[in-house]
Amino acid sequence: MSDNLKQSMSLAKPDAQDLSVKQKTALAIGFTGCFILVLALFNTHFSNKSLFLTLSMVLITVGTIIFSNDAYLNISKGIKNDGVWFKSISSRGVLGWLTGIFLTLFYIVLYFYPKYLGLASDGKSNTGLIALFDPLSQLLSGRPASQWFVYGTLYTVAILIFGYKFILKYRDNKYEKLRTVSVMFFQLAFAFLIPELMYRLNSDLPYYDLKSIWPLNYYNFDRYRVDQFIDAGDVGLALLIFGIVSILIITPILTYKYGKRWYCSWVCGCGALAETVGDPFRHLSDKRQIAWKIERWVVHSVLVFVVLMTTAVVYSYLGNDSSKYWLTRKLFLGLVTALLTVVFTLTMIFKRQELGKDARYSAIGYFVVIIFLIGLHYFSTDTKLFLFKSETLRTTYAFLIGAIFSGVIGTGFYPIFGSRVWCRFGCPMAAILGFQQRLFSKFRITTNGGQCISCGNCSTYCEMGIDVRAYAQKGENIVRSSCVGCGICSAVCPRGVLKLENGSMKGRINPTEILLGNDVNLMDLVNQK
């Protein structure tokens, strides 16, 4: 086959993929809205900021709505992936790369050079893009906007408008519709409105997106936050306790019942962006086995890193004297060690078989952490942990993982690596939930007997890069730690083979060699070996 064919399997660009006049108009409207933001960025003076901010957001929204309506409502319900691999934007073409570069630059400016967005310094007032958002910020929380407010607003608007598009695209699929309404709601209410309103009610409280759980919000137990929580009185203390309960009690229960999807594709803000804005890029994830191997190493390393970092940070501000404060350094290290040991022991006792080779790696991980904790106890002074400051560990994590990985690479590279790079390779929360999903959860994707035709739509459209087909064509349930339960594999399957289900733990993992439909004796003979 010629290279040309390999590129897109199309010699001439298929006409069907061209945009309609209405869609072009919609794009023009949307980009006009974006252009207002660009003008603001270059310090164009708007006499009425509220008006222009509203105008910008309305134009972007209306443009997206018109575009989506024209793209999906005029045609029958069903799977809408025609031409996905022919379009420049969604097949790593020129538009894809340009978008990727633009997003990456945006993230770099946002994280490291917010002054170029117009962030005020030394008590002056904001300028540029950030100043445009001042009226909205004043309205919600009564303070001027920051780069994070601007980002949060754009992030929320993006999820809402592309969520609308996603709902139209999958309007025959109630699971997808409900899930999308859920992420839209949690983003708007929990990530955007509630924290701003909370600030209005009690300005002592730190910004707290209640659905963002440690270790995803790795900073939750930093000294300044814990201080703020405690200083804010009962409400603050309740929030601090909620933060601990979220990861230790709420998360395990929900993950046991529903799999990690309850969080990753129904609640989480990162997931929300990936599922809505990122949907046109979901098929770009790497499906090779090597990618899976890298994924497991990287994501679990991040998890170990965040556990150590958080422990060290908390350790560094605790005291040694139990009369002042009941949680001392010693007690804290003891509690962390005990928790990790309980988890490790229970896993080894009950799930040793399922872990197989991975048991060795998890044992190594466990002992690295424990040795670190012991080292912390013996080799740290009041100001230093080992030889460096705990703050160094904290800032390194914030820079490498918090900014570069989750932002610049995670989202900036959507059009190149697909929409879930961060969730798959970097998110420590996903690693914890995934560990539990693999071993202690009722969730699985069921394969429908022998009906698979190995077409590969499921694997292609898996944003987590899971080779779904490899399981489906063996008649085996899909039980993978990385699965976020988005349900798209099931939606795109042309033969009705896949179903996301919560069921009994027994028989959840069911490797088969001979599929249903063949000689019963042969199936028994081979499959029971």
Added chain:
Amino acid sequence: MEHVVIIGNGISGVTATRHIRKLSNKKITIISAESDYFFSRTALMYVYMGHMKFEHTKPYEDWFWEKNRINLKKGFVKNIETATKTLHFSDGETLEYDKLIIATGSKPNTFGWKGQDLKGVQGLYSKQDLENLEVYAPNNTICKRAVIVGGGLIGIELAEMLNSRNIPVTFLVRESSFWNSVLPDGESQMINKHIKTHHIDLRLSSNLKEIVSDEHGKVKSVIIEQTDEEIACDFVGLAAGVSPNIDFIKQSDIEANKGVLVNRFLETNIPDVYAIGDCAEQREVICNRKSIEAVWYTGRMMGEVVAQTICGQKMPYNPGHWFNSAKFFDIEYQTYGWVHGSKGKPNDEAHFHWKHNDDTKCITIAFNKNTNQFLGINTFGIRMRHEVFDRWLTEKRTIDYVINHLQEANFNPEFYKHYEQDIQNAYKNQLQII
């Protein structure tokens, strides 16, 4: 070391290969003239439609074969010399085998139509067909209209494919209603409507008379037999079924009819030569099944079985309850057990039919009129569980049992609307009418 050679790297040959490797240390070679690596033929349509790239149709990564010590050989077998157990390739090369599995699949049927070999006239079966399709029907400028001949599963897939690139399609169907040689009338009519809602020019009871050439030996138009109407077109898709791809076998001692004749052990008349999948023809009828089954699933099953035989555990091909699936544009279809269309329906088979009024969902349950035994189900637009129907068929449940327990078989995604109550009510009403 015994050398097992498999001709054909489709689902049958590859399934056999995988199982032989699992069960033994034999030397294995797969021969294909079509592609370097196994790909899923069923996914070719999605490559044309831009849902997937060709790379995605390969179920195993390229390193898989070497890692599992499976030799892949690209070449076209011209002749099999069974006396010396030697394969002769078209380029003059030879290869010796100890055991041979013929798994060469199908080729599209042609019926000696005038013009069937013109440029722009083809079936849709192989990777080469897909490449040709990109030449003759890449868009609606080069291909102003396409005509599809034959109202079966490949025909409707071709219609969907061309439609995805906005190429106007005329769909010639010999039968009076789409695929009614297999589907009961209610379902067949629902699919007729569905095809038309996708703006396909569906011509029922229409046969192809001839294909007309332009001055360059390319298709210019087709003529319909019934009306003598001439339809201008740039592409003709031949989708009037498939037949075994076994021309290369004709000169050998291997006995063949339409397909390579095999016994229940998938053995041909020559020792150590087996045939599986689309190209095999059963000497002995198995239940209601046709002697040649050109279906993905049966090819896979034969592959599973023949591997056991070759590795010393001799086994007859003994398929369980019939099942199949397809997708007609947006409507998924699954079938379990036997539900006959009006033509081949046995006298004691009766049907219960339910259709949703949105014309995208319906089911037909076949049962024995005298005993009420459940015989099979066709389901459109509602996914159902293979395992549950397989069990009910084995347990010889009655239709009442099936209707009352239909929810157990539901395989639709979570939160989907359920139709079991509707179906049960319709069933009760229908009984009252009778």
